[in-house]
Amino acid sequence: xxxxxxxxxxxxxxxxxxxxxxxxxxxxxxxxxxxxxxxxxxxxxxxxxxxxxxxxxxxxxxxxxxxxxxxxxxxxxxxxxxxxxxxxxxxxxxxxxxxxxxxxxxxxxxxxxxxxxxxxxxxxxxxxxxxxxxxxxxxxxxxxxxxxxxxxxxxxxxxxxxxxxxxxxxxxxxxxxxxxxxxxxxxxxxxxxxxxxxxxxxxxxxxxxxxxxxxxxxxxxxxxxxxxxxxxxxxxxxxxxxxxxxxxxxxxxxxxxxxxxxxxxxxxxxxxxxxxxxxxx
Amino acid sequence: xxxxxxxxxxxxxxxxxxxxxxxxxxxxxxxxxxxxxxxxxxxxxxxxxxxxxxxxxxxxxxxxxxxxxxxxxxxxxxxxxxxxxxxxxxxxxxxxxxxxxxxxxxxxxxxxxxxxxxxxxxxxxxxxxxxxxxxxxxxxxxxxxxxxxxxxxxxxxxxxxxxxxxxxxxxxxxxxxxxxxxxxxxxxxxxxxxxxxxxxxxxxxxxxxxxxxxxxxxxxxxxxxxxxxxxxxxxxxxxxxxxxxxxxxxxxxxxxx
Numbered sequence: 001x002x003x004x005x006x007x008x009x010x011x012x013x014x015x016x017x018x019x020x021x022x023x024x025x026x027x028x029x030x031x032x033x034x035x036x037x038x039x040x041x042x043x044x045x046x047x048x049x050x051x052x053x054x055x056x057x058x059x060x061x062x063x064x065x066x067x068x069x070x071x072x073x074x075x076x077x078x079x080x081x082x083x084x085x086x087x088x089x090x091x092x093x094x095x096x097x098x099x100x101x102x103x104x105x106x107x108x109x110x111x112x113x114x115x116x117x118x119x120x121x122x123x124x125x126x127x128x129x130x131x132x133x134x135x136x137x138x139x140x141x142x143x144x145x146x147x148x149x150x151x152x153x154x155x156x157x158x159x160x161x162x163x164x165x166x167x168x169x170x171x172x173x174x175x176x177x178x179x180x181x182x183x184x185x186x187x188x189x190x191x192x193x194x195x196x197x198x199x200x201x202x203x204x205x206x207x208x209x210x211x212x213x214x215x216x217x218x219x220x221x222x223x224x225x226x227x228x229x230x231x232x233x234x235x236x237x238x239x240x241x242x243x244x245x246x247x248x249x250x251x252x253x254x255x256x257x258x259x260x261x262x263x264x265x266x267x268x269x270x271x272x273x274x275x276x277x278x279x280x281x
Numbered sequence: 282x283x284x285x286x287x288x289x290x291x292x293x294x295x296x297x298x299x300x301x302x303x304x305x306x307x308x309x310x311x312x313x314x315x316x317x318x319x320x321x322x323x324x325x326x327x328x329x330x331x332x333x334x335x336x337x338x339x340x341x342x343x344x345x346x347x348x349x350x351x352x353x354x355x356x357x358x359x360x361x362x363x364x365x366x367x368x369x370x371x372x373x374x375x376x377x378x379x380x381x382x383x384x385x386x387x388x389x390x391x392x393x394x395x396x397x398x399x400x401x402x403x404x405x406x407x408x409x410x411x412x413x414x415x416x417x418x419x420x421x422x423x424x425x426x427x428x429x430x431x432x433x434x435x436x437x438x439x440x441x442x443x444x445x446x447x448x449x450x451x452x453x454x455x456x457x458x459x460x461x462x463x464x465x466x467x468x469x470x471x472x473x474x475x476x477x478x479x480x481x482x483x484x485x486x487x488x489x490x491x492x493x494x495x496x497x498x499x500x501x502x503x504x505x506x507x508x509x510x511x512x513x514x515x516x517x518x519x520x521x522x523x524x525x526x527x528x529x530x531x532x533x534x535x536x537x538x
Contacts, residue, residue, distance in 0.1 A: 066435075066436040067435070067436070067438070068432055068435055068436060090436060090437065090438070092433075092436040092437070094429070094432070094433075096429060098427075098429045098430055098432070098433050100430060100433070100447075100448065100451070101528050102451045102452070102454070102526075102528045103451075111433065111434070111437075111447070112437050114447070115434060115437045115438070115439045115443055115447075116437055116438070151528060153528075167433075171437075177436070
């Protein structure tokens, strides 16, 4: 494991490595290839955005890294070890904010602390003290102050997305896997959460893998963007994003930024039309 | 007046009307006490005989609860085993359905043959009749847990035990408590049934001896006791259910869809 947090300029150790990894669902004539053989190396502390047409295997990559899915071929190495070898401090936020309905928001957010070491062994003593304060601090940061004792059904969709982000962050993960975490939000809430996520990333420099449909989101947040082809997914384009940090919302309307968006857009449009089977919108 | 209170008053009113109607029917038709005693007479008998009936009430409650507790234990274990594995679920289901379809009154003589008459057959009958709804509910609850909820923990590297403990079991609690309510009524029925057939103690036995002595008011007094106990057990477990799994009554607003 990486002992020293990676810093700019220093050679950064590899956090995530996919080598010759592919995924096929099913077997025989009905087999559906989801991810073509992919090689991808993500250094520690990088903010990588995956963009591409629907159903291109972006989420598949996230599921591989988080060990929810086994590769059909190849290996996935996370934190220097093949996944499934050991529980890792991964923070994950899915598109649907899957809060457990029988727990209050704060208990939901504290869930990773209940599972992951070194917090796990202290959970019983600290769940009503230090850990709860931590959850409340995060809630306040995303604008949900005072909602900790509510149940999930008492919150709106946007509030749940924010809570979801808190749950992904509470155990100070070295690695964040975000699957369209802001998908269902309105533009203004999105932009607000982008800024929160950016400042969190600048503070702690975790490795982030973000799957998104929103090209502005990718450009605003990521330090590197990979464009994927239509199913079976392949990485078509892999380029760094060098806009200075901290980025601001007005920057996303400047010519350089718009040009980046346009280039990404064209790549995805081509990927869609070159798809082997006709893609539906 | 709140809707809940009004509803309760209506229910109470219906019960009163039922008994008043019964009383009037007896008084007007002149039907014999040996066929249908008047409610007032039944209640008088109940109060007069209560000191004698009390040990029998305790006996019936005791066998019911013993059978219920054992049935819950067995049901939870079986349900958990069947629920976590699709293969076990499909394999064991036909056998369970077959077993549960046997009328339990047919099993009592076998228990008596094995263990003699007394408390043991009553406990076993209560057990065998009440464990099935628990098995089915636990198994269904576990088997239908949304994979998205499990993924939240899986992504954190949680073990199978962690997932069962933090997702599977809490998710199953509403099913479990709903089945407890049913199971406790079943256990009660089973215990009384076995007492009726083969026991020298318990309300079921008192009813049998009273009816063979043509002491019809006492038979009805026993019926009243059974009804009151049955309702009491049901209410107790409903209250526990409401307390423990209040979150599930907002099902329409569940987030994980």
